[in-house]
Amino acid sequence: MRKSFLFIDTITNKVDAKGRVSLPSDYRAILKELSTEIVCYRSLTAPCIEGCTEELLDKLAAEMENSMDFFSQEQDDLTNLIFGDAKRFPFDSTGRINLSEKLMKHAGITDTAVFVGKGRKFQIWNPENWAKEEARIRAEVLKKRPVLNKSAEAVHD
Amino acid sequence: MRKSFLFIDTITNKVDAKGRVSLPSDYRAILKELSTEIVCYRSLTAPCIEGCTEELLDKLAAEMENSMDFFSQEQDDLTNLIFGDAKRFPFDSTGRINLSEKLMKHAGITDTAVFVGKGRKFQIWNPENWAKEEARIRAEVLKKRPVLNKSAEAVHD
DNA sequence: TTACAGGTTATGGTATAACATGGGATTTTA
């Protein structure tokens, strides 16, 4: 039986001249029994790197394989985009991975990386970009709050 | 021992005068326990070579015989085209395969080959053609993003 | 609260192994 796991918390680590970063120890602890590597790719929607287990990608591959849509153009495009961009990043006994040039450039990361937990996935950001993004998200939530309160009142009436 | 069998990442390798190319080591690692050869054929829809394990073709054949009318006549023909075109390419101890003239010509490959992971399959492209294709796909997929299926969104959110 | 000790994690540097690639020898095929 597979135990569930979550990437949570936000951790800032340094990136050295070779592009090495320590994966947060909490993240490693989660993977310890599963593997010693994670999969990373460029986010489609944000200037950041996304990471997940290979298991998650494999699930996607299995679904596509079984969809009988062997010759669909749309599926073809999608698989190219996802699997072509993803790459395995093994980490050694000290827990570091080697970020590629492509990923660092996409996220604007030079000497510092911020790891942000997202449940089954996590993201890696440039510190300034993450600060802005977090502020944006918080503002977004606040804007919607009055609406949420209204529905709450409806419940209490 | 690896549990999943995913071709991922994009790797560029040189093709020497004899038509030899190194299969990316990650791709070889996947096959290590299964075999020392890969199956390649001309893509039906794009100017590139497609590669996969013989196992995948076998699965396709099994699906055809078990669900006679699941595939349309057209897809049936397409599948037969693939079987007719496919050929086994063994790789030696250094991990190289010998691309055939037919395949190289179809993909416009001369001295450089780009391997693009597609999950259970991969593609081999001429570098310039792949650059164009990747740009096209990114634009296309972003346009259709709201329509993407659930599993894809689970990976790319 | 402060200071300290012990264990864990992060980071810098270096030795080692793996890989891609070129060249040539040997075998197979037409």
Add this chain to the structure above:
DNA sequence: TAAAATCCCATGTTATACCATAACCTGTAA
């Protein structure tokens, strides 16, 4: 018998594994 495919060895380059030290965090006791 020539041409082509396969195999084997050598080498430069790059990425990986390993070790050492520094920073950090946690708990305990003054």
